[in-house]
Amino acid sequence: MTRKPTLAVWKFSSCDGCQLSLLDCEDELLAVAGAVEIAYFLEASSAVARGPYDLSLVEGSITTPHDAERIHQVRRVSKTLVSIGACATTGGIQALRSAHRLGDLVSAVYARPEYISTLRTSTAIADHVPVDFELQGCPIAKAQLLEVVGALLAGRRANVPTYSVCVECKRAGVPCVLVSRGLPCLGPATQAGCGALCPSYGRGCFGCFGPKEQASDVEAPSLASAFGR
Amino acid sequence: MAPLPYVVARKRRETRDVWTLELEPVDEAIEQIRPGQFTMLYRFGVGEAPISSSGDPELGFRLVHTMREAGQVTRGLCAAKPGDLVGVRGPFGNAWPVDTARGKDVVFVAGGIGLPPLRGAVYDVLAHRNGFGRVVLLYGGRSPGELVFRSDVERWRSRLDVDVEVTVDTAGHDWRGNVGVVTKLIPRAPFDPANAVAFVVGPEIMMRFAAAALIERGLPQESLWISMERTMRCGVGLCGHCQLGPTLICRDGPVYRWDEMRPWLEVAAL
Amino acid sequence: MTRTKTIRTDYLARVEGEGGMTVRMRDGEVTDVKLRIYEPPRFFEGFLRGRDFREAPDITARICGICPVAYQMSSCLAMESLAGVEVDGQLRALRRLLYCGEWIESHTLHVFMLHAPDFLGAASAVELAQTNPELVETALRLKKIGNEVMRVVGGREVHPINVRVGGWYSTPSRAALDALVPDLEWALEASLEAVRVAAGLDFPELEQDYLFVALDADGEYPIDRGSALVTSAGTAFPVPAFLDHVVEEHVEHSNALHARLDGQTYLVGPLARYAIHRELLSPLARAAADEAGLEPVVRNPFRSIVVRTVELVHACEEALRLIRAYEQPAEPALEVVPRAGTGHGASEAPRGVLYHRYRLDDDGAILDAKIVPPTSQNQRMIEADVRAFVTAHATLPDDELRLRCEQAIRNYDPCISCATHFLRLEVDRG
């Protein structure tokens, strides 16, 4: 059999929730480990295989000058680069800080602000390097993560819809909380992926999956050849 | 409807990114396909795409499909090797009304990857050559490297009873043929517009210009046929994707008489 | 001539977030230990300013994907205390249940997937799956059960959506919780077995004289809330006085803050909870600790893995108890009317006490926020452990020493993402 494709997981500024989603695939983790060689995944393993890697999953946003350099190295060693989660695709919740004056933030958190080197903004991976696929979500949906990995292996387009949460909401048969209860809901403008979680728990969508129909429609190069299919 | 397994019997490269696959049923075969009709071709684990028959209707149950690597499915199909299996559903859609051209001149106008859907009809007309008047094939591509079926085209060109003109948008010095868009060939093509039938396939914009030029020459709208394309998910008129105004292209088309389709093509983004 | 030496790990593996460690030695004496946190600062406290108080649980959950429930609970408690609302009865039982889910998930992840490979000589759980497949399967199933509890109660495992100030958006039916029982019963058995397995591991020698700090939860093993903090030195203070005692300072080598309690280095987390509240553990958890020969106060940090498994038993038993006593409340939440003032909240994240303080204006807008996560409280202690270990085992070969130092850090299940608002191992023998 031909060599297994290699997988690397990288972290930038983030809460680790999206990488954890991979470890949360309890039922599929060993199948994933069977389909790809997990070559670099610090949160899960101290063994580090050298690049280049066939598939890199990148979590987190770029917030420091050092990270702005590091992401270029990651791109260089990655055949396919998929950014995962709101931090990596939009700058994440820490991008909220762009609305505040950075100096105020630093002094609010740190008593010795002079120790901190940080970029003025929290920016998406795609703002720094070309990205093959962006998987939105805060956190990403583990089923979608598996789907993206599976699709890349099979050389098919991932079934990651870009339409509104409302579509999932209606498929699930959840009564619209906006219409039937008057709750504010971001569902119409937010990308599907969560399965209309909030409306199904009786609250309005608050936008975890980011704006709908924004996803880059870039086709990632197929890994099928690496997989010997 | 589930795909039937077919085996890739032969595979030929037409251009850098266009391939022809010849498929034979493993077991059960679909109904006989007619020129103009299409099948939904399935690449295992990747997905399905509508692809027109490009084969000689005399071939019987053997299917011939010519496709460009446009996305993941077509790329997967083009990567299939002889002996590989692909799934087939069909045949779907309607066929070229070749019979309406009996006794008349026949004009084929193809742009780029538009020639494959027409090839079966060309074979059909040539197989019954005596039943038709003059036969004209006007074929244009973006560059010489993008022309498909070059040996067929050469063979037809060498026949005295077929008029073949090939043109490319841009070419290097080694190209000795026509340069320019295919519609430019229409005004001087040798056919009698009052007594001819035209079959046109290409990008929508090309079909619109070709139709204008043909009508300008005096071809009645009712004698002009085109083949339409939209996204298709089911191929049988049930998924809604291929709607264009009053029609479902997979069900009512893909072949339309020009005057039926023209009003809808004139509305942008319909 | 002096001989200096540096042992350095640039990127610590199997910890949540990014950090490194440097140990410097001179003539066999440790001169400096630094845990360096690279995890870039994320300034949550800064951008909470101006947001509505109801947004705090959803925003602060994003500080940590490993223990989002801890953030949600501490922030809700702070807001509720300010408004004079106490979430009690079944609404509170559900919070504790959700938190048990997080403990099960997080402790399993740490014990089996991040920490156990150190003891069993593997690089990862996936590698461990080759040599100890049943262990890894057990781990995955346990973890899944923890996640399932969080999914049913909270909506999803990472960043639950069902938690709100005042309670919940909707409460699960009795039947939905009952469906968890068979899995939790299995999990209880599996965690009892985990205690036996963990107790049988080989532990490096190290005894530390810790100042333990944990929440006091009025007669319960502290999880989802607490009214005061208690120390192994016998002192106590109420949660609102937290910042009068705990002072965080910013040190140059790290993006995380270092905390001291009344000037002293201290420890929070499983070892502390166990040392202070052993008597409050569930019956099976206590029995398991006894059976495993666990002394009432564990001072060898490497044995924290055993304590975590004991807490795993507790979390499973507690979850079952809560489910069996559950009755779906009539309303999913209490009304919380904001008022100007300062609110404090603290709960026991899997890694230790997590304290939140908010100052609100009359409209409920956040004027100021302060969050003290467990890892920054433990950071000085981690450095102290590493220093003590290296001092005691200075003769170990570098590779072995580095490995053990990393392991000493992993003893804490440090959650670096939280701490930044917070690590790298470098041992410098010169």
Place this chain on the structure above:
Amino acid sequence: MAEVLAAADLGVLLGALRARGYRVVGPRVAAGVIQYAELDDAGDLPHGWTDEQAPGRYRLARRDDDAYFGYAVGPHSWKRELLPPRVRLWQASRDGLAVEEEETDYQPTAFVGVRPCELAAIAIQDRVFLDGRFADRDYAARRADVFLVAVECGSPSSLCFCSSLGTGPGATDGFDLALTELHAGEHRFLVRSGSSAGNAVLADLPTRPAARADLETAEQVVEAAARAQAGRFAAEDVHDLLLRNLESPHWDAVAERCLSCGNCTLVCPTCFCTHVEDTSSLDGETAARDRVWDTCFSLRYAEMHGGNTRPTTRARYRQWLTHKLATWEDQFGTSGCVGCGRCIAWCPAAIDIRAEVAAIRQEDAHAHA
């Protein structure tokens, strides 16, 4: 022939259906709306409840009587049952490309409380899925053993306009049993059978023959419902009206409000657009195809290699409205709309198709004045 069933005996009807092996699905109150779900007994029905509807708004309210069917329509339609949101079509193994179609052995189901507009909607979907050159296997199998218990409409909402489209409020055909709920005097149902299956069930019920007064009261109920919606929509020329206004500036005006969320298409009982999802297992050995509800409002719906044919909300809204009210007729020989008002109630932007048509009509009149 009509019979009368006492309201107290409604449970007997449900029991009779269950005794014949039907799964019984009908309206019940859940999560603040009237949904279609399995019914255990008549007590599950929304008796005493009604729905108040306005564009972008739906609320349950108490009635001052204990009518069982005293509401208009909820967010669900029967397409959930006949064209479920997600259906596995087949799965295949790599080896020999062996494709296995899903089992379509569905339990017979009785739909209880089908509104006349919903009967019409089912008839429309029947045409789409069963009457063409290719009938849909899954739809046909689900539809085969459906028993339809219609209930004529006595409480239309402010959004209903079935009377303008001739799809209600009375039920004329397409049902197995049709009920009319009568309050004047004794609380009872007029029951009519529309099929032999209906006759058989009716024979199981403790009914009495309908008196003239029963029939008259039933007529009055339906007439009153029709009167309540009079003049809400002018349907006659809407096909031509819309098709001659494909470039109307009004499409831009709607596009400014429309969120392209797709709710209108998803709640519509006739909208049938679907997408297929091809998937494969991680080891690459098996693959499957699912059919899922799609919406013409999604950007990708009209995406082709080389471009999107409907890149704007303007183009997508125009597709929806003209398809519903005009080109559906060309494609399937009926309107695509039955006047249930769901798309109006469940539009988060409160867009009302009737108002949009009226605006185009007005503009058209100006242009041709």
